[in-house]
Amino acid sequence: MQFDFHSTHSIIVERGGSANLAKRIVERGGKSVLIVTDPGVLSAGLLNKALPQFKELGLSLQVFSDVEADPPVSVIESAVKLAQKCSADFIVGFGGGSSMDVAKLVALLAPGKEKLGDVYGIGMAKGPRLSLILVPTTAGTGSEVTTISIVTVSESEKKGVVSPKLLPDVALLDAELTLGLPPHVTAATGIDAMVHAIEAFTTKRLKNPVSDCLAKEALRLLAGNLHAAVNKGNDIVVRENMLLGACLAGMAFTNAPVAGVHALAYPIGARFHVSHGLSNSLMLGPVMRFNIEQAHGMYAQLGQIIKPGLQGSTTEQAAQLADYLGGLAGDLGLAKGLLEVGITSDDVDQLARDAMLQTRLLQNSPREITLADATALYKEAL
Ligand SMILES: NC(=O)c1ccc[n+]([C@@H]2O[C@H](COP(=O)([O-])OP(=O)(O)OC[C@H]3O[C@@H](n4cnc5c(N)ncnc54)[C@H](O)[C@@H]3O)[C@@H](O)[C@H]2O)c1
Numbered sequence: 081m082q083f084d085f086h087s088t089h090s091i092i093v094e095r096g097g098s099a100n101l102a103k104r105i106v107e108r109g110g111k112s113v114l115i116v117t118d119p120g121v122l123s124a125g126l127l128n129k130a131l132p133q134f135k136e137l138g139l140s141l142q143v144f145s146d147v148e149a150d151p152p153v154s155v156i157e158s159a160v161k162l163a164q165k166c167s168a169d170f171i172v173g174f175g176g177g178s179s180m181d182v183a184k185l186v187a188l189l190a191p192g193k194e195k196l197g198d199v200y201g202i203g204m205a206k207g208p209r210l211s212l213i214l215v216p217t218t219a220g221t222g223s224e225v226t227t228i229s230i231v232t233v234s235e236s237e238k239k240g241v242v243s244p245k246l247l248p249d250v251a252l253l254d255a256e257l258t259l260g261l262p263p264h265v266t267a268a269t270g271i272d273a274m275v276h277a278i279e280a281f282t283t284k285r286l287k288n289p290v291s292d293c294l295a296k297e298a299l300r301l302l303a304g305n306l307h308a309a310v311n312k313g314n315d316i317v318v319r320e321n322m323l324l325g326a327c328l329a330g331m332a333f334t335n336a337p338v339a340g341v342h343a344l345a346y347p348i349g350a351r352f353h354v355s356h357g358l359s360n361s362l363m364l365g366p367v368m369r370f371n372i373e374q375a376h377g378m379y380a381q382l383g384q385i386i387k388p389g390l391q392g393s394t395t396e397q398a399a400q401l402a403d404y405l406g407g408l409a410g411d412l413g414l415a416k417g418l419l420e421v422g423i424t425s426d427d428v429d430q431l432a433r434d435a436m437l438q439t440r441l442l443q444n445s446p447r448e449i450t451l452a453d454a455t456a457l458y459k460e461a462l
């Protein structure tokens with residue numbers, strides 16, 4: 081056995097903990113802070129508890145709130161410029177995966193030693209980076225514990241920067257911030273987190289016992305709380321379980337990488353601006369059914385956690401799980417298929433060609449996905 085395992089140095093779980101964000105920064109020597117967030121997080125008032133302490137402690141503070149979902153290169157460049165202009169020595173990513181991913185790249189690029197165009201791919205970013213705290217406000221991407229930032233580089237392509245340098249110094253999990261997350265965002269981001277755990281557990285490359293433990297515990301928390309989080313979003317225990325589940329899934333997949341569901345979801349997000357979580361939700365059933373021959377034993381193990389009591393052979397249990405998970409988005413009030421988000425059979429060939437560019441992810445699939453397979457999978461997902 082041989083594997084490396086990387087994670088965020090310090091993970092703090094604290095209800096209401098955002099109120100002491102400035103204190104955490106002062107403890108780590110920060111003086112000039114840039115908070116990176118998006119307009120939705122700002123207008124939901126999620127920074128209101130955190131901001132007063134910055135003034136009390138005499139920190140210099142700028143807020144960049146122009147992050148867009150599935151952030152394009154231009155957003156990252158603007159945020160880096162602001163960090164340089166205010167001589168930031170500490171970056172905070174405060175929001176969903178989009179805000180956290182931008183913050184990670186700002187921390188890396190603001191020192192001016194590396195350029196975004198040079199760091200795409202695995203292990204290209206070398207650092208140094210500025211100090212970095214990530215505060216998730218969705219229970220989804222797990223970006224606060226991953227070595228990854230995803231950038232939308234064109235109307236059809238998303239690229240990843242993957243490097244241990246992108247792990248923050250601190251991940252602060254304050255479930256109170258997620259209490260008001262709307263039901264459709266809760267559902268989509270929650271399914272994204274489940275996909276992280278499922279793909280980490282079944283990945284062809286770098287599967288390891290630590291990620292396996294994390295993926296299974298993540299699925300216990302996520303599957304056990306997702307419906308309640310969508311239907312009864314003001315329950316702090318449910319929200320905390322989701323936030324922790326998403327974090328554990330992030331720890332799993334950053335070491336045992338995601339595969340076909342993400343590879344086929346990215347072109348949907350890039351071309352049709354369907355949210356990352358929903359794109360994944362729509363491809364989950366078809367990709368799982370496609371993988372059953374190779375992955376039925378692993379799916380059956382996960383089935384006993386996600387939907388205890390599945391019966392029959394491991395292949396039969398895997399098929400029941402794929403059907404259940406394939407229907408989850410629709411059950412939770414999201415779209416049931418690609419047609420409902422405006423994608424038709426005319427788009428399928430183009431999407432399949434786009435998906436073939438996701439070689440970083442496709443190499444992890446338990447079953448090889450060819451162009452013809454990708455086309456068939458998109459058709460099945462219509
Ligand atoms: N770095 C990684 O490891 C990783 C993994 C998976 C996905 N991603 C990337 O993350 C991005 C998706 O992130 P996401 O799914 O968290 O969504 P997001 O960050 O794009 O946020 C979605 C929406 O939810 C709103 N929102 C966030 N928190 C809220 C709250 N508590 N209350 C009310 N509204 C809130 C935001 O304003 C935004 O409008 C994509 O770019 C995806 O590619 C990154």
Ligand SMILES: [Fe+2]
Nearest residue numbers: 221272276356
């Ligand atoms: Fe994801």
